Amino acid sequence: MKKSIFFTLIILGIFGNLNAQEDPYLWLEEVDGKKALEFVEKQNKITVDKLTNFKQYDAIYNSSLEIYNDTEKIAYPSVYGEFVYNFWKDKDHVRGIWRRSPKAAYLNGTPQWETLIDIDKMSKEDGVKWVYKGANGLYPKYNRFMVRLSKGGGDATIKREFDVTTKTFVEDGFYIEESKGNASYIDENTLIVSSNFGENTMTTSGYPRQIKLWKRGTPLSNAKLIYEAKTSDVAARGYSLRDGSENYIILGRSITFYEYQTFAWINDKLVKLDIPQDVYISGILNNQLILDLKSDWEVDGITYTQGTVISLNFKDLLENKKTIQQLLKPDEFSSVSGIYTTKSKVLINMLNNVSGELYTYSFVDGKWKQQQIDAPAHGSISVVDLDEFSDEYFFSFSNFLTPNTLFIANASDGSFKALKSRKAYFDGSAYEVNQIKVASKDGTKIPYFIVSAKNMKYDGTNPTLLYGYGGFEVSMDPFYSGTFGKAWLENGGVFVLANIRGGGEFGPRWHQAGLKEKRQNVYDDFHAVAKDLITRKVTAPEHLGIMGGSNGGLLVGVAFTQRPDLYNAAVCQVPLLDMKRYNKLLAGASWMGEYGNPDIPDEWEYIKTYSPYQNLKKGKTYPEVYFYTSTRDDRVHPGHARKMAAKMIDMGHPVLYYENTEGGHAGSSTNEQSARSSAMSFSYLLMKLKK
Known part of the structure; x- marks a missing residue:
């Protein structure tokens, strides 16, 4: 999840405090509070037993x-120099090993793995x-890395310098205490660091607001401050942006989750980049800065x-001049x-009607030339990693019924x-996949995939699981899951x-059609898919369940509070649910660019219409x-689900509730x-939907 601006007038803060005092379940926001953990333990036992x-x-x-x-x-690769690195878990490595070959x-199919760090040990x-x-490795030899380790799976990590040649943490090497943020090498003796540097160095979203350059052999407290964002950012x-042998330091502030002010650090000075605030920098190649536009931009x-x-x-851009070339217009x-x-190439991974495509681009005579890769069709294509010293790269392909295949490719030919x-x-x-479109409340056509047995009867009795997310410009691509296949399809x-x-x-417009005051579109779309499944007699409300996590957990919460008549089961994972207080809990303030600010009355007016926690009603029948x-989720507060x-x-x-004691936002470690x-x-789901 990503970012937001935080305006709080004193009077709004007073109203916010009054509202908080009216919430009798605030004690459940105390993550490690004795009473709160007793509630968790009691509910866990009930749920586990059942x-x-x-x-x-x-x-x-x-x-x-x-x-x-x-x-x-598949041992998915991360390529650094002459080695492939991989993190691996199995029955003998429960917490995992970091290794390389x-x-x-x-590439010969006979990797010679050597363990670098045994996390279990x-x-x-x-x-x-x-x-x-x-x-993060040290270019170009990659003999040292800044390793990030979390206590229990949260986003906050310690960062320790590790020598892959000796397979040991570097004595008196770089070390940063637990914090959200990052650390990466500028050179062998310099790190660029964002961290909790002490009082007043974090934003209201809980992320670092200072960027420093830290020299080896000096205390972190003496690191040079080169950029400082606002507390409300x-x-x-x-970060470092490398173009061959040239290395640029890029700095800036995330004003909201989708708005940035960006600078280059040139000769110990900030040079502002005159680009749209909502643009996304995707890389640099042959002095061409690649930008992904999120809104129209008029230049000359x-x-x-x-x-x-x-x-x-x-x-040219550093001199405030704009020489622009277009690569792709979807x-x-x-x-x-x-x-x-x-x-020497740019790779662009596309979705065309929610099916993956892959293209390469070459910068020749001042223009970009496109070539489509004849990759497998009708599924998801993901670029896994690439070799910065060549045009070799790895990509994977899968769909609902085809397991993942890892490919080695060459962008040059x-x-x-x-x-x-x-x-x-x-x-x-034994199964088939169909893509269907249904009209939402406002007439917009909403596609969905349905995976079912080839001999499925359209009689309304099929146990059906509807999954969605609907936020942050995250696409829901076809995917292969052995656990879904074994546990759900085969049953x-x-x-x-x-x-x-x-x-x-379908790009930024699809995302922006669900932002802030337009949020109900997201939920209307989900309701429309559910109703279409019932109309087509794929299923019926007593056999229809829903599932989603994080922002998808909010989706599930809205779905079962707005239309409880449509569903008989709801799996609500690491969810946001109290949208009145979400911006006060952990990273919540960073998402106001997505949902709006509940402390501003005009914005609370539309948020309160769907906020699940505020819309619960006694006497109403819910699944x-x-x-x-x-x-240990330090991104979406467990208090949402608890309350x-x-x-x-x-x-x-009646509800079932389970809280894992570790795992972070991923839920499991x-x-x-x-x-x-x-x-x-x-x-x-089988208990509730398969009758």
């Missing part, structure tokens, strides 16, 4: 764990439930329309889902070949994926909701936890 005693629970858990622990699954051996020695969160941003009488990908001569049915640069495929965990030939279930507004399936969250469950219980509405989560969710 769901783990379901007749199919053990079978679902065992098959899910087998899938998660499969030693033949020579790239040549990996480290956790045991330190008495901490460490969760690996990634690493979402965050300060600082030429309008570059929303969704277009353009490039600017970067050195049509109304397509959108850009990713932009990447190899040594368009060639590619399969490197490894994941095995099929269920018989895909007679139908799976539906909704491409509702708020997402990115028995299953809430799932994590104590909603407690309020529903006190109103007499180990394969065992993921398998348990899957087994509990699908046991609940």
